[in-house]
Amino acid sequence: MFSVTRQHATQLDEQDALAQYRDAFIFPKGKEIRYFCGHSLGLQAEQTKTYMQQYLSDWGNFAVDGHWKGASPWLSFHEWFQKPLSLLTGAYPDEVVAMNSLTVNLHICFASFYRPHRKRYKILTEYWNFSSDRFALESLVSLYGYDPKDAIITLKPKKNRFIVEWQDIEEAIAQHGSELALVFFNGVNYYTGQAFPMEAISRAAHRVGAYCGFDLAHAIGNITLSLHDWRVDFAVWCSYKYLNGGPGAVGGAFIHQRHALEKNTPRMAGWWGHEASTRFQLSGKFKPVKGVDGFQISNAPIANMIGLKASLELFLKVDAKVLAFKREHQYQYLCYLLSSLCTVQNGKKYFGSIISPQEENQHGSMVCIHCPGGKSLVDELHSKGFWVDWREPDVIRITPSPWFTSYSDIYALSIYLSKVMVIK
Numbered sequence: 001m002f003s004v005t006r007q008h009a010t011q012l013d014e015q016d017a018l019a020q021y022r023d024a025f026i027f028p029k030g031k032e033i034r035y036f037c038g039h040s041l042g043l044q045a046e047q048t049k050t051y052m053q054q055y056l057s058d059w060g061n062f063a064v065d066g067h068w069k070g071a072s073p074w075l076s077f078h079e080w081f082q083k084p085l086s087l088l089t090g091a092y093p094d095e096v097v098a099m100n101s102l103t104v105n106l107h108i109c110f111a112s113f114y115r116p117h118r119k120r121y122k123i124l125t126e127y128w129n130f131s132s133d134r135f136a137l138e139s140l141v142s143l144y145g146y147d148p149k150d151a152i153i154t155l156k157p158k159k160n161r162f163i164v165e166w167q168d169i170e171e172a173i174a175q176h177g178s179e180l181a182l183v184f185f186n187g188v189n190y191y192t193g194q195a196f197p198m199e200a201i202s203r204a205a206h207r208v209g210a211y212c213g214f215d216l217a218h219a220i221g222n223i224t225l226s227l228h229d230w231r232v233d234f235a236v237w238c239s240y241k242y243l244n245g246g247p248g249a250v251g252g253a254f255i256h257q258r259h260a261l262e263k264n265t266p267r268m269a270g271w272w273g274h275e276a277s278t279r280f281q282l283s284g285k286f287k288p289v290k291g292v293d294g295f296q297i298s299n300a301p302i303a304n305m306i307g308l309k310a311s312l313e314l315f316l317k318v319d320a321k322v323l324a325f326k327r328e329h330q331y332q333y334l335c336y337l338l339s340s341l342c343t344v345q346n347g348k349k350y351f352g353s354i355i356s357p358q359e360e361n362q363h364g365s366m367v368c369i370h371c372p373g374g375k376s377l378v379d380e381l382h383s384k385g386f387w388v389d390w391r392e393p394d395v396i397r398i399t400p401s402p403w404f405t406s407y408s409d410i411y412a413l414s415i416y417l418s419k420v421m422v423i424k
């Protein structure tokens with residue numbers, strides 16, 4: 001049970017099993033910043049600087065030999081990521097790889113898993129797709145000569161709603177079943193904060209003979225995933241949000257073992273996916289490395305992986321259940337405070353409603369408030385040290401991070417909002 005007092009917030013901070021990790025991250029300079037933008041760019045893990053320095057010294061000291069020498073030789077650098085990424089996604093180590101960036105990985109996976117054939121060429125996806133995913137999907141079907149308006153079915157929430165009901169997804173999959181080549185959703189939607197029932201979507205897609213893939217930009221490091229058991233065909237993600245990997249950090253991909261271990265799975269090939277011993281030979285056929293590593297194209301962008309390594313080391317130290325508990329607890333605490341405090345109307349300028357679902361397992365840590373005209377409020381909050389963000393057309397996004405957000409931060413933000421906003 002929560003209460004709306006400052007004392008209660010302090011008490012929750014004192015009981016917080018993860019409070020010590022706040023100091024493992026660097027906050028923006030300036031007056032006290034309450035950072036709620038981990039859904040956009042996570043904070044820098046302290047250890048990043050040391051590893052970056054190490055990378056620069058290794059490059060300086062060893063030059064090309066750095067591929068084999070130094071603290072973390074570059075040739076096998078990407079292999080370190082298998083363990084933490086497999087834990088975060090509920091996958092086997094040979095199903096996950098850190099490579100490229102999200103949209104690039106999306107195109108790579110589409111090349112393997114969009115296999116239109118006669119009447120089966122359509123893609124079912126969600127209406128509130130992020131722009132990059134929409135562009136990727138439209139360009140994909142156009143490449144095959146289809147009209148995006150015909151080949152892409154976008155599922156809208158019911159009128160005046162933001163959340164897409166499972167029943168509607170199930171019905172759409174069944175209705176279009178024989179035409180569907182691919183079902184593609186987000187794990188957690190970037191605009192509404194809704195977490196989709198990935199296992200149910202994956203099973204329903206397979207029942208009608210379609211492949212199933214997910215964009216996990218807002219899911220990885222945020223909700224509990226079991227991609228292998230859910231039999232998801234593929235998933236892609238970025239690492240700069242909940243994984244705190246740094247701006248433009250290397251992305252990642254999951255490909256289920258049943259495809260990743262099959263050497264005949266069609267793919268866009270490059271030398272880094274080819275078996276290591278013959279990578280430099282001038283002739284010979286492409287022989288994929290076993291597992292998702294065989295879907296790599298270029299050599300690993302080491303500098304771009306260092307912030308992620310520093311952050312994932314922390315994920316390895318902490319029990320995932322403890323992180324999940326704090327995420328859920330802070331989410332409920334923030335929703336509770338907003339609903340309790342932002343009540344009386346008297347002269348308040350902003351009118352919002354929380355659109356991310358309240359039910360457990362239907363949201364991550366991002367609380368989304370639909371607030372037409374609220375962009376100026378986001379600017380005002382920023383100037384007061386409360387860093388939240390705005391997504392067009394009408395949503396304020398607020399995300400406590402179990403790594404670096406305190407209960408007192410959430411309390412302070414809620415008190416500020418209570419002076420200017422009514423939650424309807």
Ligand SMILES: Cc1ncc(COP(=O)(O)O)c(C=O)c1O
Pocket residue numbers: 101102103104130132133186190215217218238251
């Ligand atoms: C949901 C979602 N998908 C895709 C992207 C694009 O990612 P990238 O620029 O790493 O390809 C983003 C970026 O924020 C995103 O939020």
